[in-house]
Amino acid sequence: MLPRAGVLPARGMLDSARAAVVGRHTESEVLAAALASGRSILLEGPPGTGKTTLLRALAEGAGVGFELVEGNAELSPTRLVGHHDPSRVLTEDYRPENFVPGPLVRALQSGSLLYVEELNRVPEETLNVLLGVLSERRLHVPRLGVVDAVSTFRLVAAMNPSDGVGTGRITPALYDRSCRVAFDHQSADEELAIVERGSADEHAEAFARRAVEAVRATRSHPDLRLGSSVRGALDLVALASSLAALRGEAQPSEDTGADAARAALTGRVVLVEGSPRTVEEVVTAIWAATAPRPDDAGSGSSGAPEGDGAGKA
């Protein structure tokens, strides 16, 4: 008989997610319920939208291990599954003791949550290994034998559909064996809460708000085909605070903010083809456009409509 998925504690997972993650209430509930009832899941959404943070919290709440695998073209079946130590094989022959388990075997044997990022970049033969595990909850490893999944084992894979790499190769068979949960960017208020969590400086709300506004503006700017995730805002705030201290400023000056914005954002955005401006020029303009206007001094908010405004400068 094939191994079966056991129950995981949905409430414990949800409580853990709520403590670790800003917003994402529906996603947290649906994921906790799906994992509790033994389902496998495909997550789809842009980078930096909290997928890994949420899954890690759910695994912790379930009391199971968390194995993270970064999907890329080099993720061969051997890397995922494991291999026999070649030097020991020479002297001892193939034995279970000289098998070095990869993340998949570790997760199966310990009943962990295996989280594969960037699934769309994974080679076809590695996808087929995952597909087999999804169907059977067991894996046949040459010269090692059958590895059955401990009942708490779950597989969650994530991909960024807009990254255009190989998404079409994700076979219908994989979708047919998984639930799908889509992630979008958080609201401006949620992104601000995320940035403020990551910041040690409690008095920097106005600056954090501005960083979030600038990052959101990169996503809708006509000169940019790819904007920054909230990671850009996290870096911008941390960098500006450290740079201001280095320069002896109580608060980051306009120049310090602009230097931090360029360093935090220019590598994360991508220009549209044929744009007459450089990324430095675009980011500098976006940053300048988020400067507080004289009429909203003291209001702590630019009042700009969400996800808009700043990028139009």
Ligand SMILES: Nc1ncnc2c1ncn2[C@@H]1O[C@H](COP(=O)(O)OP(=O)(O)OP(=O)(O)O)[C@@H](O)[C@H]1O
């Ligand atoms: N909802 C959230 N709550 C708390 N922190 C968040 C949230 N969303 C993003 N973050 C923070 O933003 C950063 C990126 O989040 P995370 O790594 O979870 O994103 P991701 O969706 O897994 O990205 P990628 O697709 O690039 O792997 C982390 O520092 C994380 O703490």
Ligand SMILES: [Mg+2]
């Ligand atoms: Mg991730």
